[in-house]
Amino acid sequence: MIFYSILSDHERLLQYLRDLKIIDGIRNCQQCSKTMKLSKNHAKVDKQEWRCDYCLRVESIRINSIFEKSKLSLRMQMEILYFFATDIQVFEVEKFTDISHVTVIEWYKKLRQLCKLFLEKDPISLGNAEGSVVEIDESLFGKKKGNIIKGPANRTHGFSV
Structure with a gap:
């Protein structure tokens, strides 16, 4: 790669x-x-x-860069950025990199904020016609007991136009 x-x-x-x-x-x-x-x-x-x-x-x-205030090496920061961009979950990033949970969470938060700022500045439109309705849904499947999900949970995302 x-x-x-x-x-x-x-x-x-x-x-x-x-x-x-x-x-x-x-x-x-x-x-x-x-x-x-x-x-x-x-x-x-x-x-x-x-x-x-x-x-x-x-x-x-x-x-004046995203890396300015971090104590992590540039390599580690770029790895976190790569994992974020490829939708790798926080606990997996921790396992792959030996970076603390708090640090990975902070980086993901920072990257989500950057994405938000970018999309606010340069919005993209979904759908193919004026007045199209785009539905976005997120579901979590797993065994539920009370208000707690037991066992492995599968998160799915979907949207339709």
Whole structure:
């Protein structure tokens, strides 16, 4: 799979994120407005940082990106993003990545919020004609005792126009 070959090579992952404009490819210093240079720094988790040769300001390569405030490696964050996009459930992500339940939940919440903002900004329409009615339904199948679902539950989604 191409995605995992990108994740396995840190330099390739950084270039991939730059190509998609998820992280900056060029950056101007906030302090002096000069163009910053990308410098290697193996002490940093990302192994690179933005450095201004004029005023000596240093910034993370994650600045102004979805990755900015996370302590996870870019690889782990991209794995969570991939699992979210492929509709993998939180407990499965925890199992695959050894990332804590709380962290995965927070990331899924952040990604759902980004999807919401994107769709509010650029809505898509469902249906093929003006006045079409789109019904969306979600069902949970399992054995129920009282108000508690017992055993494995199967969630299904469906919509019709």
